Amino acid sequence: MSAVLVEDRVVTPPPVRRRSLVSALGALPTVVLLLGAVYCLFPVAWVLVAATKSTGELFSTTTLSVGSSLVANIGELAGYRDGMFWRWMANSALYAGVGALLSAALSGVTGYALAKYTFRGRTLIFNALIAGVLVPAVVLAIPQYLLMSKIGLSDTYLSVLLPSVVSPYGIYLARIYAAASVPEDVVEAARTDGASEVRILGSIALPMMVPGLVTVFLFQFVSIWNNFMLPYIMLADDGKFPVTLGLYTMLKQGNSVPALYTLVVTGSLVSVLPLIALFLTLQRYWRIDLLSGAVKA
Amino acid sequence: MTTRVSGRGGAAPKVAPYAFVAPAVVLFLLVFALPIAYTVYLSLFRTEVKGLGLGKGGRSEVFVGLDNYWRALTDSELGAGALRVFGYGAILVPTMLGLALVFALLLDEDRVRARGFSRIAIFLPYAIPGVIASLLWGFLYLPGTSPFNQLLRELSLPEVDVLSPTGIYFALANIAVWGGVGYNMVVLYTALRAIPRDLYEAARIDGCTPLQVALRIKIPLLAPALVLTSLFSVIATLQVFAEPTTLAPLTNSLSLTWTPLMKVYQDAFGRGDLYSAAATSVLIALVMFVISFGLLRLTRSRAFGGER
Numbered sequence: 001m002s003a004v005l006v007e008d009r010v011v012t013p014p015p016v017r018r019r020s021l022v023s024a025l026g027a028l029p030t031v032v033l034l035l036g037a038v039y040c041l042f043p044v045a046w047v048l049v050a051a052t053k054s055t056g057e058l059f060s061t062t063t064l065s066v067g068s069s070l071v072a073n074i075g076e077l078a079g080y081r082d083g084m085f086w087r088w089m090a091n092s093a094l095y096a097g098v099g100a101l102l103s104a105a106l107s108g109v110t111g112y113a114l115a116k117y118t119f120r121g122r123t124l125i126f127n128a129l130i131a132g133v134l135v136p137a138v139v140l141a142i143p144q145y146l147l148m149s150k151i152g153l154s155d156t157y158l159s160v161l162l163p164s165v166v167s168p169y170g171i172y173l174a175r176i177y178a179a180a181s182v183p184e185d186v187v188e189a190a191r192t193d194g195a196s197e198v199r200i201l202g203s204i205a206l207p208m209m210v211p212g213l214v215t216v217f218l219f220q221f222v223s224i225w226n227n228f229m230l231p232y233i234m235l236a237d238d239g240k241f242p243v244t245l246g247l248y249t250m251l252k253q254g255n256s257v258p259a260l261y262t263l264v265v266t267g268s269l270v271s272v273l274p275l276i277a278l279f280l281t282l283q284r285y286w287r288i289d290l291l292s293g294a295v296k297a
Numbered sequence: 298m299t300t301r302v303s304g305r306g307g308a309a310p311k312v313a314p315y316a317f318v319a320p321a322v323v324l325f326l327l328v329f330a331l332p333i334a335y336t337v338y339l340s341l342f343r344t345e346v347k348g349l350g351l352g353k354g355g356r357s358e359v360f361v362g363l364d365n366y367w368r369a370l371t372d373s374e375l376g377a378g379a380l381r382v383f384g385y386g387a388i389l390v391p392t393m394l395g396l397a398l399v400f401a402l403l404l405d406e407d408r409v410r411a412r413g414f415s416r417i418a419i420f421l422p423y424a425i426p427g428v429i430a431s432l433l434w435g436f437l438y439l440p441g442t443s444p445f446n447q448l449l450r451e452l453s454l455p456e457v458d459v460l461s462p463t464g465i466y467f468a469l470a471n472i473a474v475w476g477g478v479g480y481n482m483v484v485l486y487t488a489l490r491a492i493p494r495d496l497y498e499a500a501r502i503d504g505c506t507p508l509q510v511a512l513r514i515k516i517p518l519l520a521p522a523l524v525l526t527s528l529f530s531v532i533a534t535l536q537v538f539a540e541p542t543t544l545a546p547l548t549n550s551l552s553l554t555w556t557p558l559m560k561v562y563q564d565a566f567g568r569g570d571l572y573s574a575a576a577t578s579v580l581i582a583l584v585m586f587v588i589s590f591g592l593l594r595l596t597r598s599r600a601f602g603g604e605r
Binding site for chain 2: 027029030032033034036037038039040041043044046047050058059106107109110112113114117119122125128129132134135136137139140142143144146147162163165166171191197198201222225226228229232233244245247248251252254255261264265268271272275276278279280283
C-alpha cells in the first residue's frame, strides 16, 4: 500500500487545484529560503572583501568593492608581534584537536559502558553527567580557575585542555550511538568465545562506533575552538591564547590603534577558514539527528 | 536499550563497566562536581578585614550564611542585567526558532529549489566562533565600516545606529540568530524527515494545501523537537557572555556588567570579590535548572520519548 503511494507521489503530477495554488504563490518559498542563505553568507562575504582592503580603504571605500591589500594585510598579520597570530592559530588547533580527540575517546568508552552494561549506579552516573550540560560555564570556570591556581596549573595549556575533555554532550551522543550501532549478539558471541571485555571494547565496539565518534569529535572540536570564557579566565600569558581570545585583545586595542582593525578583519577571515574547510569536507559526519535521539542506525 | 545478560557466555561482567566509566567519573568529579561544591562553599563566606588588614591574619574568611545571596538578590545592577538578558532572549528565541521552523518546513517541500545549497549556507555560521561572529557583525554595525549605513548615506537617508542603547538588544540578538538558526533548522528538519510520508498523502487526498499540511500536521508533530530546541536556546541565552564582551569595545551601550554572567566575571576578577561572584553563579545555575526542568517536565515524555 505504502509502496503504491510512494510511486504515486513520484510519478503522477500534482492535482490541478494544488498546482494553481503553487503557481499563485510562485517562487516565494524558494525566494524565502535563498534570502536565508544570503543572510547567513553575507558576513562571510563581507569579511572576504574587507580583508583585501588597507586601513584607509576599510573606512572609506564602498563596502563591496575589492581592495588591493590582501597580500599586504596577510603579511602584516604574519608579522604582528613576530608571528603571534600563527602562534594563536597553533594554540587553537592544539586545544581543539587534542581536546576533541581525548574527548571522543573518553565519550566512546563511557558511552559504550553506559549503553551496554547493566550495573549498579548506571542511571545515577548517566543523570549526573547529563546534569553537567545544564551547569552554566561561568559557574564552573571561576572555581576551576581557583582550583587550578591552587595546584599551580592556572595559565598553562593543561588548564584549558583538562576541563574540555569531559563532555557530557559527547557521552550522551556516544551512549545513543553505541545502543544503536553495536548489536547485542555480536558482543555476546565474542564473550562466548572468551574475549575479554577490554578486547570486545577495543576491537569490536569502538570500531563500530567510529562514525558516531567522528561526530562527537567534530562537535567537541568546534565547541573548544569557539570557547571563549574558559581561556579568557584561565590564561594570562598571551603566548598561550587561542585565536579567538587573541583577536579579541587586538580588537580591544583597536580603539586606540585603528590600523589593528584591518588586522582583526584579516585575522577573522584566516581563523574561520580551517573551520569552514572542516565543516564542508566532513559534512556527512555532522549528524545533528543524533542529538534528538532519533537515530535508527 | 537494556542489556540482556545471559548465562551462556559465562559470568556477567562485574568489574569491566566500572573500569570503563571510571576515567570519565573521576574527571567529571574533578572538573564539574568539585568546582560546583567549591562555589557553593565560597558563596557562604566573606573576607573580613581585621585592623588595617595588613600582615598574616589581617584578612580572614568568615562564615556569613546566606548573606551573599541576599545581597545578590537585592543588587539592582544584577536585577537590571537579568532584565536585559530577558529582553534579549525575548527577541532572540522566538525569532531564531521561528526562522528555523520556516526554513526547515521549506527544506521539506519537494517543490522548493536550491535546497541543498541553502541548507549548507544557513548551517555554515554554526562553524564560526561566537567571538569571530561578533567581530564580523561588529564591523557591519560600526558606522564607519557598515555597508548598511553606507547605503543609507548614499540614498541620503538618516543613518541607523544599531549600537545605541536600544539597538544593542537587536544587534546582539541578530548575532545569536545568525549563529544558531541553521543548527536549529537542521534539528527540526531531521525531525520532519522522521514523520511518515503517508500522513501527508492522506491529507493531500483529502484536499489539504501544502500550507495546511504544514500547519495542521507537521508543526504539531514537531512539538517535541521544538521543546528541545527551545530548551537549548533558553540555556544558551542565559549564558550569553562572549558576544556582549566582544562587542563592548565598539560601543558605550554595553557596560561591563550588561549581563549577569558579565557581572559575575567583574565581581570575581574586576573587584576580587569571589564570594559574591560565587553566590551569583549559584543563583544563575538555580534559575537555569528551574527553567530547564520546568520545560522538560512539561513535555518530558514527548521530548525524550525515543530514548529511555
